[in-house]
Amino acid sequence: MEAVKAEFSLAPGTPGGMTKYRVALARSVLYKFCMGLDAGATEYGFTPVHKRGFQYYTPLGDPLDPVGKPVKHLAADKQVRGCADYFDDIACSRNELYVDFVLSTQSTGSVVSMDFSRCRDIEGFVGEVTHEDCHGARSLGAIVHDEPVFAVADAGFDVSHCGQILALVVATSRYAARVAARAVEVTYSENRPQPIISIEDAIREQSFHELNFAGGGDKACIHKVLDLHMGSNIEEVITFCRSRPEEYAVVSGRYKMAGQEHFYFETQGARAVPADGGSEVEVFSSTQHPHETQMFIAEVLGIPFNRVVVRTKRIGGGFGGKESRACILAPYAALAAVKFNRPARFQMDRDVDMANSGKRHAFLADYTVAVRRSDRTLVAADVDLYANAGYSHDLSEPVLNRGMMHMTNANFVHNVRVTGRLAKTNIESNTAFRGFGGPQGQAVAEAMFEHAACELGITREELEDANWANGPHGEGNLTHYNHRLGDEVPSKDMWTKLMTDSEFQKRRAEVTEFNKRNHYVKRGIAAVPIRYGISFTATHLNQATALVSLQKDGSVQVCHVGVEMGQGLNTKVSQVVASELGIPVEAVHISEANTSRAPNGVPTAASSGTDLNANAAIDACRQLRETIENYVDPSIINPQKRLASAATKAWFDRKCLSAVGFYRTPEITGADWSKKEVNTFNSVPFYYYTYGAAASEVEVDLLTGEARVLRVDIVHDVGKSINPAIDIGQIEGAFMQGYGLFCMEELIYDHQGRLITR
DSSP: OOHHHHHOOOTTTTTTHHHHHHHHHHHHHHOOOOOOOOTTOSSSSSSOOOOOOOOOOOSSSTTTTTTOOOOTTTTTHHHHHTTTOOGSEEEEEEOOEEEEEOOSOSSOEEEOOOOOOOOGGGTTTTEOOOOOGSSOEEEEEESSOEEESSGGGGGGGOOSSOOOEEEEEEESSSHHHOOOOOOOOEEEEEEEOOOOOSSSHHHHHBBBOOOSSSTOOOOOEEEEEEOOSSSSSHHHHHHHTOOTTTEEEEEEEEEEOOBOOOOOOOOEEEEEEEEEGGTEEEEEEESSSSHHHHHHHHHHHHHOOGEEEESSSSOSSOOOTTTTTHHHHHHHHHHHHHHSSSSSEEEEOOOHHHSSOOOOOOEEEEEEEEEETOOOOEEEEEEEEEEEEEEOOHHHHHHHHHHHHHTTTOOOOSSSEEEEEEEESSOOOOOOTTTTTTTHHHHHHHHHHHHHHHTTSOOHHHHTOOOOOOOTTTTTHHHBBBBBBBOOOHHHHHHHHHHHHTTHHHHHHHHHHHHHHHHSEEEEEEEEEEEEEEEEGGGGGGGEEEEEOHHHHHHHHESSOOOOOOOHHHHHHHHHHHHTTTTOOOGGOOOOOOOOTOOOOOSSSSTTTTHHHHHHHHHHHHHHHHHGGOOOOOOSHHHHHHHHHHHHHHHHHTTEEEEEEEEOSSSOOOTTTTOTTOOOOOOOOOEEEEEEEEEEEEETTTTOOOOEEEEEEEEOOOOSSSSSHHHHHHHHHHHHHHHHHIIIOOOBBBTOOBBBBO
16 A cells, blocks of 8 residues: 555646545455455455335325326327427528627636637638627626626626626637637736635635625625524524523534535527617527526617516426526627527527526535523524525525525524625636525525534434424424425424334444445435425516417417426426316417516526416416307217317307416515615515435445435425426435535636636
8 A cells, every 4th residue: 555655646737636535435345455365354245235215195186187197198199209399490581690609717806808810711700799899788697797707807897707798709600610619818907806706715704795685775794693592692692691601502503505506408509580780689599597697688789678588498307597697698699699690599608508507605604503401402503604696686585585594494593693795706607507596595504504413422313304394393483584384394294204104213224334344335324304384485476477368179279478498387387277278288388488478577587487387287288268159069978079169169159269367476575685674684585395204224325435425214294296206306406406415516716706617
């Protein structure tokens, strides 16, 4: 081993990084090889495991009703055959142009000049698009317009991160555009401040974004939720607990959680087709939010919204990464199309997408937790939470807010103070990602509960089992932001079921015994509950419209404001419409999201797509049923033929066979972040909650660091499932994405803010 150490060394900065690990790994691999030569050494590698899976659900209702049935995803056959159309599958027109991006290689400073002269020697190069071609808005943003369309000094903007868009090049082929973009010579100012990359950098430099939801014109850099059931302030409660160490355990610590790349199959892209001399434009976009995409295109072009149509048939995954970022990128295709009066498209290369379009927010938390020893009651939690927003606001403030509201996970803590700040750094603007801050808040909660449990000498599972939000305490039904959970809170029951079905305690004992017998391979087992709020915390976004059109052959066409991104939204809406009209699912067709048919939509996000769009479709179907009820012939047995007969009769009687349905989520009031005093935060941000619990057993090779999952048991509450097959798929997919977040994926930036891991 010493010979390997002496002969095999890597200097700091070696390409690929992780030099210490790679040197140690070489020694470990040699050691494992030598052990393998010893026929008696059998306990040094992973144990073979037979892979299998089981899925359980309860079917609902009438066997003839499509709602509650595991209907296959309507596009599944097309997708596995590669026949499903995405925006870039649209055939190119004869005069189509391709767009690529001139990106900043610096994270601070300003652009003094750009030289496109070398581009003109490239065959196929057509021209460039710069800030001078931007005749409307010169900055955009989901909440605050603080992101420059072109980050150049002549437009009044400095460079804020590596990979920021400075200009566009346009060519007759994708390859020519790519080569031309890299041929542009960019000159930067010599005075470039030291970039701020991490949350720790931002704390040291006190670099924070101003907040917009503070209320009353307050632009402070901090949000606060303060919920006390003992004493007059959190310091008083914690000081009291510290003064009685025999009665209370008090722990403090810091928890850091890194970000995550969305890595959707289809990278960001859009295709724009100008019309009527450039005064109108039709855009095909891979977006989760067609309406905002429409708005941003119109604002950048300086034309009314009604001159822009955005169409989205489906997108190849989003996970939140196309909720706001796609809206900001689509105008670039429109700018090129209008300038040259020719169709123009772009689809980002993967490395460009990763460098430019934002990630899950990294979080950092400094916490103090107090627990009463006698009954394991969580007495207090004081948490300072920081999120790395990147260079602009984007959706970072609501992400931070949701993280703050999930800071106790499924448990009740008697006294809570949570403060939140947005770190302003010189990396790409971080954005929405599945869970939208909730997973980060829950991870912090579990980390501090684990710390407290260790101090008590018990497991975290035992600590959480003593502190359910619907536990024996009188005020336990309230969240720390004073939202009453209601009478049906299944956390405890689901936890009990998980413990029983997974044989958790038995397997924990087996893990302990395994670890005693094995020196180089160790196992661990843990269980975690969740409670997650469902709704946009911005109240106005909880609405949807749907246009339902009844055809004379008994088929039905639906256009709603939601976007199908693989999650099965259109399948579920089809099931609901079929159920309402009494026809087979096959008789329902969901057309593309189209801002000219279903305008003024909201993003497909916040786990609300089915709630909003299916309910809007139900409203439209009930209007149609009322229109045709007097024309229905009950003697016709076939449901679709019966509907066709009624529709035909109603049409001859000059009745409208289309209806626009509308739905808005009832009872919610959003969140008022101006209420920072004790127990004043009492809004209703969520319509309901979903609950779940999971137990995982893992195995780790201590010599190489390799890890694998041996078994996972998940219990998840989805209410009455419209489609169990799709819901189970979403649950399993979410688990794997979470596994990647916590165990596999890593984002590494260099000192200039360049993303190395791309």
